[in-house]
Amino acid sequence: MNKLNLWLSALLLFCSWTYSSAGQVISIADFGLKPDSRVNAVPYVQKALEACRKQPGSTLLFPKGRYDFWAQHSTERDYYETNTTDNNPKTLAILLDSLKDFTLDGNGSSFVMHGRMQPLTLDHCSDIRLKGFNIDWDIPLTAQAKVLKSTPDYFEIQIDTHESPYIIEDNRLVFIGEGWKSEMWGIMEFTPDTHLVAPYTGDRLGWRRYHAEEVSPGIVRLSDPKVAKVYPKVGNWLVLRTNERDHAGIFLFHSNNVSMEEIDLYHCCGLGVLSQYTRDITMIKVRVVPNAAKNRYLSGHDDGFHFMGCSGTIRIDQCAWGGLMDDPINIHGTCVRIVEILSPTRIKCRFMHEQSVGMEWGRPGEKVGFIENQSMRTVGTGIMTSFNPLSKTDFIVELQAPLPVGIAAGAALENLTCTPDVEIRNSFFGSCRARGLLVSTPGKVVIENNTFESSGSAILIAGDANQWYESGAVKDVLIRNNIFRYPCMSSMYQFCEAVISIYPEIPKPDPKYPFHRNIRIENNTFNLFDYPILYAKSVDGLSFTDNKLVRNTTYQPFHYRKDGITLDACKNVLISGNKAEGDVLGKTIRLENMKPGEVKLRKDSFFKLKK
Incomplete structure (x- = not known):
């Protein structure tokens, strides 16, 4: 056999292997469902998913068109979804239950919901690919x-x-x-x-x-x-x-390695894409935006992407949000309160916020942090050996070793295993009711090449164990090469102290133990109509360097803060190389609960420490 024949044989073998490993393409049309028929798609999709379950690696393909989903024949199941009203059971239009190595390809189709239902749910799935569809309602829920x-x-x-x-x-x-x-x-x-x-x-x-x-x-x-x-x-x-946030648009629950691409979520009555205790998530060209063809101003009733207790890496690229009634992205964990010490290694804990009850908060082998909730200082860590729920609100945690000295009832517990690294790039944070991006995780966070038009703070880094109980002191955050346009900070909402607001809720700050660490804000462009640019509380290692500040006069100043940068109980701050174009208002740096020696002002032609 000559070299050409050998090469062709190898190519044919490779193509044959590639085809077989890709799995079978199963069309929803094979089960009798035609696009644009307006019949209830639910029972057809259920039958198709059962066929896919028998074919690992398969793709369920929808010929392009409209598919309608009603509650009849839908699965009903209880889910305790974080930051969501506890209205159970949820009505599930499409349920992927314990599926592995599966692709749902909408091929550009529209999935139209009827009534109060959760469009798409992934429950204990792995290696799932979702792509090529949009979700909407004819009669919106708002x-x-x-x-x-x-x-x-x-x-x-x-x-x-x-x-x-x-x-x-x-x-x-x-x-x-x-x-x-x-x-x-x-x-x-x-x-x-x-x-x-x-x-x-x-x-x-x-x-x-x-x-x-x-x-x-x-x-x-x-x-x-x-x-x-x-x-x-x-x-x-x-x-x-009008409505409660009683379901998600797409719910990822205890799943692993999920990718989503070219999906438009035009509407839902709660969190758009809710990921809860899920590992390794990739979102490319996923939009939670109003349906322009219907002249809609509203997309989702609340957050666009919401991640709670996730792990691995969250990758978000070329996504967009607009018309939301809360934040485009919120990434956090959930703190719980220690209500009783049962023994040196057994503690009774409680979910403290009504929209976080009922969750499977931890599993054996996971690492926890013990937080003194007044100073928000983590005084020690431990390993769980068991998690035993007592009710929707209370559970018992068994620990490998005795509690740290000083931890008593009233302190908080944080799951440190369920904390992700985060990459958010090339995305558009359009105008929504509240802020732009909320991130609270000790993992590595990169926020770059994005555009923000949020009506409140563009970026909020918070964390608390007293009110919302959304945990996650950051340790490594890079905010680089982003554009903050003039609508940022044009209205007031909770925690909106500046375009970038670092605002952990700490009842009694301890200057020796800052809450957040290592936040770098560099090479960004801020288009500013008002004074406050950066507010930071309780950060050790904060830099604001080489940013371009441009005056904008579209709106009139209104914020009560009249300083460009406000620093409260921070350490090791560097401000350097920032340059202004036009009569930018926020020229001064205000210090609270800290000494001027904690701030290094180098080669900066704009900012001055306020005397």
Whole structure:
């Protein structure tokens, strides 16, 4: 056999091996489901998934089109989803249960939900690839309206009654959906030309009391005589918040090695993509954005991507968010309180926040940290040997070795094994109700080449063991080559002290033990209309270097902070090489609870320490 024949034989063998290892492509059409038929896709998908289970490495392919999902035939299952209202059971449109080595390829299809249901759930799966589809509702679970008239005493709105049917009940605006009914309780205001949250508005229209009356079909008058009359601008659009965050759009639960690509999540009534105790997640070109074809201003009811208790590496690239009612990304762990010392190695613990109950918080062999919750200092670590739930709120942890000296009831416990490394690149953080990126993990974090237009702080690094119980003191964070546009910090929300806000909730800070460590902010461009650029509390090793600061005059300054940088109880701070273009306002550095010697100001032509 000559060399050419040998090469061809090898190529044929390689191609044959590649085809067989890729697994079988199974079309949903083989089970009788046709695109655009408007029949309930649920039972067809269930049968197709069972066929895929028998073919490891298989791909379930949807011929391009529209597929509708109703609650009938759907699986119902209890899930305790973090930062989500405990409404169980969840109705699951598509459930991947204990699948391995599987691809779901939507081929550009639309998955349209009907009623209150969780579109896609992965439960104890591994090596899963999701790609090529979008998720939406014909009748969204949250409504929107255009402002037609605004007076000192009331304003009037126009509602699309085909998309958002409503009634007026006891002078309240109540929306009627497919199998649900819910009263409006809050409002967010967006500008029509930019789809940005209207500046300075934030949560100011978050009413709980109001009076509603119908002027004519689709036209509703709203007034609130018992509070300050701050009414929206004529021509602006309002998101009318009605529902609880009772399900995720896509739920990754105790799974491993999940990749998502080219997915648009146009709507859901809770967290968009919720990853809970899942290891190694990759998201490329995944968007949680409003459906522009339907002139929607709202995408998700809450966070876009939410990661709790995850591990391995989270990779996010070329993703986008907009029109959310909370943060595009939130990455954290969950602290629990030690409520009783049963023995030197046994402790009774409790979930302290109502939206974190019922979770499988730990497993044998995992590392935990013991936190003194007043100073937030980790005083020691240990290894779990068992986790035994007593109820939705309480559980018992058995430890390999006795508790550290000084740990008593009231202290907090943190799972240090369930903490990921994070890479967030080349993504667009559009205008949403709250902040841009929340990250609290001791893993290595890289945030680079992103663009931020968040209406609150672009980046928040928090952490606490007293209120939200979202754990994770950072140890290695690089914020590099990002663009912060003028909408950043144009409204006030919780913890929004500057464009980048490092704000752990520490009741009694101990200067000897800073909470966060090693945060570098370098080579970014800040387009600033207001004073506060950076706020940092309790950080050891903070640098703000070689950033470009550009004055923007689109909005007028409004923030109560009048310093560019505020440092509170920080150590080893370097500020160097920053340059300004135009009359940037925040020229001064304010120090609180620390000495000037902790700040090194080098080769910086802009910032000056405030005397």
